Amino acid sequence: MAAEKNEPVLAERLDSLFRSSRPEGRPWTNDEVAARLKEANPKLRVSGAYLSALRNGKRERPSRELLMALAQFFGVQPAYFFDQGYADQALTQLALLDELHQAGVRSIALRAAGLPPESLNAVMSVLDEIRKLQGLPPVEE
Structure with missing residues (x-):
């Protein structure tokens, strides 16, 4: 059995x-x-x-x-x-990876790779502003 x-x-x-x-x-x-x-x-x-x-x-x-x-x-x-x-x-991790992929996060991360800290801060500020305009909560790190 x-x-x-x-x-x-x-x-x-x-x-x-x-x-x-x-x-x-x-x-x-x-x-x-x-x-x-x-x-x-x-x-x-x-x-x-x-x-x-x-x-x-x-x-x-x-x-x-x-x-x-x-x-x-x-x-x-x-x-x-x-x-x-x-x-x-493992399934939880795969689901998270899929969500990140679907959200285009990988594409954003690839574009940000190698940028100096001041440029990364500018990108994060723009993303924070877009989140605010979309009515999304701020990201807590």
Whole structure:
């Protein structure tokens, strides 16, 4: 019984990674991930259909090698698939990264990189003024 209880957990956690890791603002497809995994390790036997079956719980018990490759691809530790506390923490971090990406924060940070402190202060002042005009609360550091 314990194995049956864990199998849907793997499907849910893998599906959560696919839904929360968003290149260019959209979720990965099964075929894209399978292709990237095979690029990284040509000996790895994986297809989009197999990943789909793992995500919906129709297939169970992927190889250790595939779990390691999936963990590395999505930037989590392999423990993500087995440890609820780690999985919750990883998904929270992925959601935050997605929010930052969606908000264009990365784009702003890239433009600000390398600017002298006085220029950064000017940029922050402009952003503070825009927040005020939009009715948003001031940022507390």
